[in-house]
Amino acid sequence: MTVTRLDQAQLSASVDELAGLLVDTVDGGASIGFLAPMDHAAAVSWWKERATAVAAGHLAVWAAHDGHRVVGTVSLAFPDKPNSCHRAELVKLMVHRDTRGQGLGRRLLDTAEKAARAAKITLLHLDTETDSPAERLYGSAGWTRAGVIPDYAADPAGVLRPTTLYYKRLEPTT
Template identity: 40%
Template structure:
């Protein structure tokens, strides 16, 4: 029997996961993933994202994190964020869906997303939202998982590898 490649990283295990998460984020941005960062993107900036912005939310109980592993190596991740206002406690957001370029086309993103959706159900969330680059492979993954397009915004963010603006598509799924 093969081991499930997707596991949840609990706050107590978070620090040990940071090096692997740093490597995945760094590699994905350098491969063109539009996930809030642009080149140049040194590894220190990737590490600072995980040790700064994410660490506090993990400790504060407003974010859950799943990773896909092969042995001890982290190959991908996804987060469920519900740091929302009091009138939006029923919803959460998908953030940082990443799969290392060397591990793509193995179904890891789908497995990560399915685990996140189950985690959202378990947490009592009924609406999941996200944004993704319009026309990206990720948009197709989300559509296949039942997410619907709410709308798109042109020239929303700078492309990570070149000096141009990209549209983003907002999507949602009811649970």
């Protein structure tokens, strides 16, 4: 599998595949901000909206391809305030259900962390559904659990669930 950073044109050209991944992820039960069943057209629209943030440098998106389709993605969201240029938020780490368990989630996470270091980011943060499989990934990758917020977001079935906040301090590459 290849993992590549998408520029605005590449993201725009891949929206249908990215939408397919988003639909699979949400319909598979991952709580990433959407309710199931996820409509493909709505997923396409959501990804199209990300292209503007990519072009502006506020969002970096990586996609993993298995040669035929997009099977994973991860993004870094960069704040636009002067006092927060040292940090970024890890968002929308997704792996297609039929490629899980092969280390792709870890590879995507490592890719985002390496890019953050290269960009002189010294702090990453994220939130994820409490007790989700993602928590094991973040914990094993050295992320620190900061706390839990009850009833933070609805899962894909619409049930309010707690979220766990994580952070990771990074040493910039020299």
